[in-house]
Amino acid sequence: MSVLTLREVSFSYKGNPKRVLNEISAKFEKGNIYAIVGASGSGKTTLLSLMAGLTTCQSGEIGYKGLDLKQIDKDIYRSKEIGVIFQAYNLLLSDTAVENVMLSLHLSGSTEPDKKQKAYELLRKVGINQATADRKILKLSGGEQQRVAIARSLSYDPNLIIADEPTGNLDGKNESGIMEIFQTLAHKEGRCVIVVTHSKAVSAYAEKELEIADGRLSVVR
Numbered sequence: 174m175s176v177l178t179l180r181e182v183s184f185s186y187k188g189n190p191k192r193v194l195n196e197i198s199a200k201f202e203k204g205n206i207y208a209i210v211g212a213s214g215s216g217k218t219t220l221l222s223l224m225a226g227l228t229t230c231q232s233g234e235i236g237y238k239g240l241d242l243k244q245i246d247k248d249i250y251r252s253k254e255i256g257v258i259f260q261a262y263n264l265l266l267s268d269t270a271v272e273n274v275m276l277s278l279h280l281s282g283s284t285e286p287d288k289k290q291k292a293y294e295l296l297r298k299v300g301i302n303q304a305t306a307d308r309k310i311l312k313l314s315g316g317e318q319q320r321v322a323i324a325r326s327l328s329y330d331p332n333l334i335i336a337d338e339p340t341g342n343l344d345g346k347n348e349s350g351i352m353e354i355f356q357t358l359a360h361k362e363g364r365c366v367i368v369v370t371h372s373k374a375v376s377a378y379a380e381k382e383l384e385i386a387d388g389r390l391s392v393v394r
């Protein structure tokens with residue numbers, strides 16, 4: 174069964190009847206990385222917000238593991254099932270990296286006995302060592318912050334990871350580092366990873382590339 178399915182999903186913002194998304198249908202399977210590309214303003218972030226349950230489509234249906242997203246408790250969906258990595262996604266800047274990940278473990282109701290050790294372990298997985306994990310977010314580079322955001326999204330072991338420009342503002346080396354993490358999550362751990370990107374190098378890591386234009390989603394490859 175697909176992890177996520179979109180069936181004729183349409184969406185327009187209040188006060189603007191023009192459809193940003195127009196009857197979009199797609200299926201997303203576990204074990205794969207999907208890249209979504211498209212011009213600025215084409216509706217990529219809007220689409221991710223719908224997938225993340227942050228907004229609701231006016232018509233059509235989004236299914237998560239066969240259940241209509243409209244029927245699922247959004248708090249549980251967001252805190253247990255999916256990992257959302259939006260750019261500069263409110264990390265607490267004056268807390269340390271490890272504190273940020275621990276907070277997410279607490280919020281998701283993790284039963285992990287030693288949350289601090291678990292948080293260090295998740296950060297290690299994305300290439301953040303203990304010394305770096307003990308520094309405040311403010312004092313970390315953009316690439317390191319992005320890794321912390323990924324570690325935080327992994328704190329509750331999500332099936333689906335949705336990322337909006339996760340490598341925007343990063344150099345090529347950091348970009349490939351992040352994409353290698355996503356490869357492990359998809360190919361070795363069997364998760365479904367959906368990434369919005371402007372970068373050709375990033376979409377090259379994906380099994381499937383989709384493009385949004387004029388409100389429609391089409392398969393590039």
Ligand SMILES: Nc1ncnc2c1ncn2[C@@H]1O[C@H](COP(=O)(O)OP(=O)(O)OP(=O)(O)O)[C@@H](O)[C@H]1O
Binds near residue numbers: 217
């Ligand atoms: N809250 C909002 N209210 C009204 N219109 C919005 C809102 N957010 C986005 N839009 C409009 O919807 C369209 C799609 O926006 P969206 O943010 O999804 O684009 P995007 O593909 O993510 O662009 P970018 O690559 O610049 O991030 C744009 O025309 C935008 O101006």
Ligand SMILES: [Mg+2]
Binds near residue numbers: 218219337
């Ligand atoms: Mg966007």
